[in-house]
Amino acid sequence: MxxxxxxxxxxxxxxxxxxxxxxxxxxxxxxxxxxxxxxxxxxxxxxxxxxxxxxxxxxxxxxxxxxxxxxxxxxxxxxxxxxxxxxxxxxxxxxxxxxxxxxxxxxxxxxxxxxxxxxxxxxxxxLHHPQHDVVRALLERGRLGRLRTFSSAFGVPPPKPGDIRYDPALGAGCLLDVGVYPIRAAQLMLGDGLTVAGATLRVDTETGVDMAGHALLVSENGVFADLEFGFQHSYRSRYALWGDAAHLSLERAFTPPAEHRPQLLLEEQDHREEFTLDGADQFRASLASFATAVRETRGAEEEREWLRSARETARLVEAVQQTAVRVRQRGAVPS
Missing domain, CATH: 3.40.50.720 (NAD(P)-binding Rossmann-like Domain)
Incomplete structure (x- = not known):
């Protein structure tokens, strides 16, 4: 090479x-x-x-x-x-x-x-968009006080009939497609050690494909993570952190266009503040970061972190699948 x-x-x-x-x-x-x-x-x-x-x-x-x-x-x-x-x-x-x-x-x-x-x-x-670094910095500086709840939602309109995301043989369903984003965001903000306290999945009766879901996770220090996701929604991509001193929210959290300038909204009891951030091409940043890791050292601490996080995401997804109460819906998959 x-x-x-x-x-x-x-x-x-x-x-x-x-x-x-x-x-x-x-x-x-x-x-x-x-x-x-x-x-x-x-x-x-x-x-x-x-x-x-x-x-x-x-x-x-x-x-x-x-x-x-x-x-x-x-x-x-x-x-x-x-x-x-x-x-x-x-x-x-x-x-x-x-x-x-x-x-x-x-x-x-x-x-x-x-x-x-x-x-x-x-x-x-x-994960490569700098907007999340700003959120974590505000959290670490204590602007929210003691964090109590992390909430996140990622929903998209139904894919077209025949889309592979409806095919069970190909690993279909909204949990693996969009639900993994709120789960990974909860890991980013709350760290490891999350447990799944409960979950619900809405599934198509004919295919068994999950079309919408809701999961409640809990961190080791008692912070709740309230996560929603699905294929039966208008587009939404957001998360929020709610502490005992303030509430911070971010829209278009997962798939912002490169030219989009993110806006963070910080709300305290008697104060409201907006932060307008620079745009970024997060997809290019992800590939560039990977290429740098390939060119440089193998087995570095940063790579151990990526591997550990991947295992944690997979563990949480499986726990949601095993815990979920399934609500059956006839004709949920478009034909």
Whole structure:
């Protein structure tokens, strides 16, 4: 591997790969798309013609000696198998969320990456937006007093009929697609040691796919995390922190456009303050951070933190699935 260059393979020509990953990779110094793989040769060839690289099969991409890192955006149920193959082929892996569909699978990938000294990350791009650093700084400075509740919601309108997010065989459902964002945000703000106190999932009676959900988590020091998510909503992407001195809220928390200037609203009993922040391209920042980790040291403390967080997210998702009361709804999946 060239110490100044990261040669990428794009495994899966998904919508997010086309809209966000490939344009971002073109803007990152020292990154080059070498190979592109899709379910069909035609789609891979179209992506390669538009974005660079050579059209390959999945296995050809994993085996290619001139690829250092794999950006993986296949359907959820395929993440584990192809991430494992890539790691065994000594490729670093940036995997779209969720990393896998089970805690055991995530644990296995984390152990394999650690054993082989490879960078493995779950691509929660929102973690790279500086707006969350401002929120944490206000919290740590005591502006909210003692934190009592973290709440978060991520809901999107129903995907179109036939979307893979309705296919149980491909790891479908809103928990793995949008619910993981509030869960990961709760980890960011409240730390490890969260437990699931209760959960509800609204599921389609025919497919068993979860269409909406609500979970209550509790931190080790007693802070509640009230999380909502689903496919049956108008768009909403937010979180709020409520302490005994003030309430802080942030809209468009998870998928803000690069040009969006975030606004934090801080409300005290007799005072209201707004903070307008700079915009940021969080997807580009995520890929750039991963590329830097690949170029620099393997097994650094920062990477152990990423691996630990991925395992914690998978554990919490599984706990929500196991705890949830399921409310059945006929015809919840559009046809």
């Amino acid at each position: 060239d110490a100044l260059r990261v040669r990428w393979g794009v495994l899966g020509c998904s919508a997010i790969a086309e809209r966000r990953a490939l344009p971002a990779l073109r803007e990152i110094d020292g990154s080059e798309v070498v190979g592109v793989a899709s379910r069909t040769t035609e789609r891979a060839e179209r992506f390669a013609a538009e974005h660079g690289g050579t059209a390959l099969s999945y296995q050809e991409l994993v085996d290619a000696p001139d690829i250092d890192a794999v950006y993986l955006s296949l359907p959820n149920s395929l993440h584990f198998g192809w991430a494992e193959r890539a790691l065994r082929a000594s490729k670093h892996v940036l995997c779209e969320k969720p990393m896998t569909v089970s805690a055991d699978q995530t644990d296995a990938l984390v152990a394999l990456a650690a054993e082989r000294g490879l960078v493995l990350r779950e691509n929660f791009a929102f």
